[in-house]
Structure formats: C-alpha cells, structure tokens
Amino acid sequence: MQIITTIQLPPYPRGFHLITDLLIEATTPLPSNGLLYFFIQHTSAALTINENADPTVRQDLEKYINQIVPEDIPGLKHTIEGPDDMPAHVKASFFGSSVSIPIINGKAALGTWQGIYLCEFRNRASARKIICGIL
Amino acid sequence: MQIITTIQLPPYPRGFHLITDLLIEATTPLPSNGLLYFFIQHTSAALTINENADPTVRQDLEKYINQIVPEDIPGLKHTIEGPDDMPAHVKASFFGSSVSIPIINGKAALGTWQGIYLCEFRNRASARKIICGIL
Amino acid sequence: MQIITTIQLPPYPRGFHLITDLLIEATTPLPSNGLLYFFIQHTSAALTINENADPTVRQDLEKYINQIVPEDIPGLKHTIEGPDDMPAHVKASFFGSSVSIPIINGKAALGTWQGIYLCEFRNRASARKIICGIL
Numbered sequence: 001m002q003i004i005t006t007i008q009l010p011p012y013p014r015g016f017h018l019i020t021d022l023l024i025e026a027t028t029p030l031p032s033n034g035l036l037y038f039f040i041q042h043t044s045a046a047l048t049i050n051e052n053a054d055p056t057v058r059q060d061l062e063k064y065i066n067q068i069v070p071e072d073i074p075g076l077k078h079t080i081e082g083p084d085d086m087p088a089h090v091k092a093s094f095f096g097s098s099v100s101i102p103i104i105n106g107k108a109a110l111g112t113w114q115g116i117y118l119c120e121f122r123n124r125a126s127a128r129k130i131i132c133g134i135l
Numbered sequence: 136m137q138i139i140t141t142i143q144l145p146p147y148p149r150g151f152h153l154i155t156d157l158l159i160e161a162t163t164p165l166p167s168n169g170l171l172y173f174f175i176q177h178t179s180a181a182l183t184i185n186e187n188a189d190p191t192v193r194q195d196l197e198k199y200i201n202q203i204v205p206e207d208i209p210g211l212k213h214t215i216e217g218p219d220d221m222p223a224h225v226k227a228s229f230f231g232s233s234v235s236i237p238i239i240n241g242k243a244a245l246g247t248w249q250g251i252y253l254c255e256f257r258n259r260a261s262a263r264k265i266i267c268g269i270l
Numbered sequence: 271m272q273i274i275t276t277i278q279l280p281p282y283p284r285g286f287h288l289i290t291d292l293l294i295e296a297t298t299p300l301p302s303n304g305l306l307y308f309f310i311q312h313t314s315a316a317l318t319i320n321e322n323a324d325p326t327v328r329q330d331l332e333k334y335i336n337q338i339v340p341e342d343i344p345g346l347k348h349t350i351e352g353p354d355d356m357p358a359h360v361k362a363s364f365f366g367s368s369v370s371i372p373i374i375n376g377k378a379a380l381g382t383w384q385g386i387y388l389c390e391f392r393n394r395a396s397a398r399k400i401i402c403g404i405l
Contacts, residue, residue: 001305001405003374035136035172035270037305039372041381043321048228051178056212057224064225067208073337077326089327090334093318094229094364097384102174102266104138109266111176114232131372131379135136135270135305135405170271170307170405183363186313191347192359199360202343229364237309237401239273244401246311249367270271270405 001133009128012120016058020115027132034103035135044088044122046095052115088121095119136268144263147255151193155250162267169238170270179223179257181230187250200226223256230254271403279398282390286328290385297402304373305405314358314392316365322385358391365389
C-alpha cells in the first residue's frame with residue numbers, strides 16, 4: 001500500500017456524516033485501477049459505507065444505534081468519561097475502523113447509492129484523523 | 136489491486152446465503168499467494184464470513200438480526216420504501232460491504248468452517264453486484 | 271499480499287483480549303510503508319480494533335455484547351453445541367474476521383489508544399489461527 005495522506009477532519013457532532021467528497025478530494029488523482037483504503041485512528045468513532053442520498057438515513061441510523069447500544073446498561077465499569085464513552089467503544093467495533101473501495105477507470109467504484117460515513121459516537125469529539133492509502 | 140471481474144448475482148430472497156462457490160469460480164484461477172477481495176455495491180445488503188456447513192446457522196442469523204434491528208422502532212423518518220428499508224441500512228453497516236480472504240498455495244485460505252455469505256436485507260431485492268479483486 | 275506467517279494463539283477464555291504485542295512481534299520487521307493484515311480462520315471468534323489502555327473497556331464490551339446478542343432468544347435451531355454457539359456466530363459477523371492497519375515509517379500506525387483484540391465468543395474455545403500478511 002502506498003500511503004497518500006493523513007487527513008485531520010474538523011470536529012463533527014455526534015451522529016453519522018457523509019464525507020465521501022472530502023475523502024475523494026484528498027486522494028485525487030486516483031490510479032486507473034486499485035483499491036482505495038481509509039483507516040480511522042480512534043476507538044470511539046468509525047468509518048462505514050451507507051446511503052449517500054436521503055439524510056434521514058443518517059438520522060435514523062443514529063436512532064437505531066442508540067437503541068441497540070444504550071447508555072444505561074447496569075454494571076458498567078468504564079464510566080469515568082461519561083455515559084457516551086463506553087457505548088462509543090461498542091459502536092466503533094460494530095461499524096469498524098476501516099473501509100475500502102475498488103478503483104475502476106480512475107474512479108472510486110462506489111455503487112449508485114453508496115457514500116462514506118464518518119460515524120461520530122462521542123458527544124464532544126476531537127478532530128479525527130484518517131489515514132488514506134492506495135493498493 | 137487487480138480487478139478480476141464484477142459479478143451480478145441473481146436476486147436472492149431476504150436472508151443469509153452461502154455464495155462461496157460462486158465467488159471462487161468467478162475468480163479462478165487464483166495466484167499462488169495474495170489477498171482475495173470482494174465488494175458489494177449496495178447499502179441494503181452486505182457480505183460476511185460465517186459457518187459453511189449447517190444451514191440452521193443462516194436461519195438463526197436472520198432471526199437474531201431481526202430481533203436486534205427491529206422494523207418498528209418509534210420515530211423513524213426513512214420509511215417511504217417500507218418497514219424493511221431502514222433496518223436494512225443498519226444491518227448493512229453492521230455486517231459490512233467487503234470481505235477479504237488470504238490466498239495461500241493458490242487457494243482461498245478459509246478456515247474449515249468458513250464460507251462467504253450474501254446478506255440480503257430487503258424483502259424484494261434487485262440483482263446485487265459484487266466487484267472481485269486480487270491484491 | 272505477502273503472507274508472513276500463520277499464528278496459532280493459545281486458547282483464550284470467553285471475552286475480549288488485547289493481542290497487539292503478540293501480532294506485531296509475529297510480523298516484525300515491517301517494511302517502511304504498507305498495510306498490515308490479519309485474518310482469523312474461525313466463525314465463533316473475531317478480530318477488532320479498540321481501546322488499548324483501560325481493561326474495563328474489554329470487560330464492558332463483553333457485558334454489552336451479551337446483552338445485545340442474548341443466548342436465549344426463542345425458536346433457535348442451531349443449539350446442539352450449547353447456548354453460546356449460535357450467539358458466537360452472530361457476534362463473529364458483527365466484529366468481523368479481519369483487521370488491517372497502515373504501516374508508516376516501519377511501524378503499525380495505530381492511533382494512541384488503539385490496540386488489536388481477539389474476540390473470543392465460545393465458553394471453551396480451541397486454539398485460534400490467525401493468518402498475517404503485508405500489502
């Protein structure tokens with residue numbers, strides 16, 4: 001893999017954010033063929049691929065994930081940073097720390113409805129770092 | 136990465152489907168060593184690796200995922216395409232849009248019990264496209 | 271991808287285990303730049319990246335995942351190997367069978383708080399095999 005760049009995103013609020021354009025811009029120009037790879041260096045945020053059109057998908061994802069991974073399950077120990085801390089770790093592993101996308105004819109071969117999301121799980125997050133590479 | 140082919144699967148019913156043979160056939164012959172990579176160009180279906188033997192694993196996975204990501208949580212906004220639409224997006228990100236498998240001695244080095252699943256989350260799905268590559 | 275080695279881990283108890291040092295040792299020395307790749311050849315265990323410092327994160331992850339994927343949902347069929355068997359398959363696909371980490375300046379470019387976890391979902395597990403490669 002050739003490392004292209006490391007991006008420092010601006011801080012985003014808790015939720016799901018479409019960052020496709022930002023990531024593609026940072027890695028342009030792409031080679032004719034290959035694999036585009038992104039890795040987030042954090043354990044309370046994630047990267048995923050999901051719908052790029054209707055913003056209600058991102059709002060409903062936030063609603064679902066908060067119901068599936070609630071903040072108040074009994075007996076937690078890792079609570080010192082607040083109630084959003086431990087759920088953020090669980091969510092981060094569910095969504096994952098990297099995404100990859102084939103490159104065909106010099107373009108990221110996302111499907112018609114696919115975009116790349118930053119999944120921000122903390123209430124007050126720092127600026128997240130993403131390493132970008134090409135294979 | 137070298138792009139090998141793009142497969143258009145036949146439409147599958149909602150559920151988990153073992154597609155290992157189909158994917159291996161589409162990418163044969165493999166090189167001696169490398170990484171086999173598959174990417175699904177959709178946001179309401181996914182790829183995952185799970186048990187290749189007992190079909191009840193796939194039936195029970197469908198039961199579990201429907202309980203974990205129910206169709207009827209209150210306050211959803213992305214509902215116009217039906218009650219299976221938004222849960223399909225959540226499930227797609229839980230399972231992921233790509234899988235990769237090491238190639239050793241010209242074969243996909245899956246464990247004894249591992250196979251590749253198409254995870255179809257829509258009630259009536261179109262034919263799904265999978266990009267196949269080798270690194 | 272160049273296959274570096276296949277590691278057979280010692281059996282671990284059910285839970286989340288930090289295995290970063292073990293995996294890095296098995297793949298040292300790393301090239302200057304590239305991608306480090308790990309694949310687990312099993313369907314009831316997984317690999318993920320999460321917090322490397324406070325051990326209560328790993329304990330709370332076990333608590334969360336057992337609540338999200340309970341052992342006793344009605345109507346299961348894949349029950350012959352015990353109540354921990356089918357949930358282990360579900361969890362394995364949520365966390366995933368592989369992780370990858372960029373290599374920068376000869377080192378795995380994990381974030382400050384990132385480590386690699388073995389996720390062991392069976393009560394009594396065998397020794398797990400992990401294939402290690404570099405791209």
